Amino acid sequence: xxxxxxxxxxxxxxxxxxxxxxxxxxxxxxxxxxxxxxxxxxxxxxxxxxxxxxxxxxxxxxxxxxxxxxxxxxxxxxxxxxxxxxxxxxxxxxxxxxxxxxxxxxxxxxxxxxxxxxxxxxxxxxxxxxxxxxxxxxxxxxxxxxxxxxxxxxxxxxxxxxxxxxxxxxxxxxxxxxxxxxxxxxxxxxxxxxxxxxxxxxxxxxxxxxxxxxxxxxxxxxxxxxxxxxxxxxxxxxxxxxxxxxxxxxxxxxxxxxxxxxxxxxxxxxxxxxxxxxxxxxxxxxxxxxxxxxxxxxxxxxxxxxxxxxxxxxxxxxxxxxxxxxxxxxxxxxxxxxxxxxxxxxxxxxxxxxxxxxxxxxxxxxxxxxxxxxxxxxxxxxxxxxxxx
Numbered sequence: 001x002x003x004x005x006x007x008x009x010x011x012x013x014x015x016x017x018x019x020x021x022x023x024x025x026x027x028x029x030x031x032x033x034x035x036x037x038x039x040x041x042x043x044x045x046x047x048x049x050x051x052x053x054x055x056x057x058x059x060x061x062x063x064x065x066x067x068x069x070x071x072x073x074x075x076x077x078x079x080x081x082x083x084x085x086x087x088x089x090x091x092x093x094x095x096x097x098x099x100x101x102x103x104x105x106x107x108x109x110x111x112x113x114x115x116x117x118x119x120x121x122x123x124x125x126x127x128x129x130x131x132x133x134x135x136x137x138x139x140x141x142x143x144x145x146x147x148x149x150x151x152x153x154x155x156x157x158x159x160x161x162x163x164x165x166x167x168x169x170x171x172x173x174x175x176x177x178x179x180x181x182x183x184x185x186x187x188x189x190x191x192x193x194x195x196x197x198x199x200x201x202x203x204x205x206x207x208x209x210x211x212x213x214x215x216x217x218x219x220x221x222x223x224x225x226x227x228x229x230x231x232x233x234x235x236x237x238x239x240x241x242x243x244x245x246x247x248x249x250x251x252x253x254x255x256x257x258x259x260x261x262x263x264x265x266x267x268x269x270x271x272x273x274x275x276x277x278x279x280x281x282x283x284x285x286x287x288x289x290x291x292x293x294x295x296x297x298x299x300x301x302x303x304x305x306x307x308x309x310x311x312x313x314x315x316x317x318x319x320x321x322x323x324x325x326x327x328x329x330x331x332x333x334x335x336x337x338x339x340x341x342x343x344x345x346x347x348x349x350x351x352x353x354x355x356x357x358x359x360x361x362x363x364x365x366x367x368x369x370x371x372x373x374x375x376x377x378x379x380x381x382x383x384x385x386x387x388x389x
Contacts, residue, residue, distance in 0.1 A: 012036045013326045014356025015055065016095055017088045022074040022081040024050035025382040033386055037350065037374035039367045040360045046379045048360040049139070052330045054085050055358060056137055057100060059163070060116055060129030064137045064330070069102060069112045082107040089133060089326045098132060130166035134323045136355075137330040138312045146296040146304050150240075150284035157285050160315055161213050164322060168213050175206035175280050182263075186271035196267065197260075204259040207280040208252055211243040214283070217318070224314035231345035232310040233303065234290040241283040287311070305337055313349055320355050329357040335366045344369050 012035075019030040025047045040048040056063040057072075073080050084101030099117045106113035116123035123129055145153060162169040182199040185192070218237045225234055246262075247255045262278055263270075270276050287296040289307055296307055312331075319327045329350070335343055347369045350357050361367060364376065364387070376387040 012354055012356060013089070013091050014328065015058075015087050015089055015326075016092060018051075018055070018085075019087070020054050020083065020085040020101075023054055023072060023083040023085065024074060026050065027074050027076055027382070029384060031377065031384060031386075033375055034356075035375045036354065036356055037347075037370055038356070038358045039364075039370060039374050039376045040358065040379050040384075041362065041364045041367070041376065042379035044362060047382050047384075048379045049332050051379070051384075052137070052139075052332055052358055052360065055328055055330055056135050057085060058087060058089070058098060058129065058133040058328075059135050060100065060123070060126040061135075064135075064139055064141075069114055073102070096132075098129070100126070100129065127166060127169065130163070130169075130325075132325045134163045134319055134325055134327040135330065136160075136163065136312060136316050136319060136327060137332070138309065138334055139330075139332040142308055143301070143305055145308060146287065146299070153285040154281075154283045157214065157217075157283075161217050164217060164319060165213055168210065171206045171210050171213075172280070175203055175210060178202035178206070179276055179279065179281065183270070183275050186267060187274060189271070191267065197264075200260050200263040203263060203276070203279060204256040207243060207259060208247060208256050210280040211239075211241065211247055212252075214239055214241075215247075220318045221311060221314050224317045225310055227317065228310060228313055229345045229349050231342050232313065232349075233306050235296065235307050235311055236288040236290055237311075238286045238288075239283060240286050241280075242278050243280065243282075302337065305334075306342070309334060309346070313346075313353070316353055316355050320353060327355050329353070329355050331357065331359045333360055333362075335359065335361055347373070 014034065014036065016034050017032055018034070020026065021028050023029070029051070040051055042048060053063050053065055053067075072083050074083065082102035082104050084099060086097070086099040088095040089098050090096050096119050097117075100114065103113040103115045114126060116126045116129050118129070118132060142156065145156060158168065158172060178199045182196060182203065185195060218239055221237055243259070246258050250258070259278070263276070266277055287307065288294070289296050289299045289303055292299070296304055299307065316327070316329050335346065338346065343366070351373065359367070367374065367376070378385045378387050
């Protein structure tokens with residue numbers, strides 16, 4: 001597979017008018033004058049990350065905080081109102097209207113129902129918004145990614161796969177639902193072949209498709225990270241999964257049958273342990289910190305942060321070349337820990353990527369390399385001012 005190539009596009013794509021109501025600490029907000037690079041700066045707790053969260057909801061997911069729908073509503077002196085986010089996305093010469101939020105009709109009856117609209121038409125299911133907007137986010141919560149358990153890394157990686165291919169999340173949902181039903185039957189001692197066989201058919205089919213998508217992205221990331229500025233450390237990804245041997249040098253149909261057989265053989269063991277021992281849910285993302293040839297988990301805190309940033313930039317490069325919608329890169333508080341040389345390398349890399357980028361920081365001085373190249377917005381106490389100096 002060749003290295004990812006950037007597509008020729010007429011102009012920078014992105015969000016060019018963002019407004020929302022009753023969201024987090026903002027009763028109302030309207031941002032105009034947006035560009036390829038957008039910097040939100042101001043004191044901690046002012047609402048910078050809330051703006052990034054609003055952007056991360058545009059793809060129909062729960063956003064990078066995965067908050068409940070009601071928690072997103074503004075809590076002020078006035079009665080709580082349903083939140084709504086509206087924007088215009090696309091290249092500047094062909095902007096299209098996109099909106100998502102809580103249904104006002106459902107809210108009035110005490111229900112929480114999220115809706116989406118694109119160019120005035122209802123979007124059903126809401127996951128279809130993922131074909132319009134692709135979110136690449138990096139927040140301080142990812143700083144400990146290599147020190148956490150395998151499940152955390154798997155979910156993080158699957159979010160990337162799902163952004164590249166929205167059908168991946170549908171496969172994951174089908175697989176996890178079938179696995180949960182199978183676990184329940186086995187726990188109850190029900191070994192009905194018709195029921196178990198049907199569920200294992202779903203698990204086998206979806207597992208191999210999930211595995212293929214994961215492997216494909218890992219290969220693309222390994223190639224893309226080689227193209228980055230040398231200021232960013234290189235990493236080598238591999239997937240630790242029990243599906244690799246099944247899928248190795250084997251046609252997809254045969255691999256699925258081998259996995260079905262394995263699930264059948266493992267029924268007694270799975271019934272005893274309370275869950276399937278094999279499948280797409282058994283995956284860990286192994287990353288090597290190439291400058292020292294050590295596992296990322298053994299690197300210093302600074303090395304781990306730099307490596308996660310490298311992987312995020314590599315993923316932005318991959319998505320830029322493949323995603324048919326509008327990709328947005330959201331970087332929350334990532335520059336404060338970088339030295340000046342690496343900051344400059346980051347800013348140059350971001351400009352070269354030509355993906356609309358949003359960054360936050362407490363001090364404007366962190367972004368002095370972007371003066372006259374980025375749009376600056378000062379955020380304080382739920383208010384935003386366009387800093388045009």
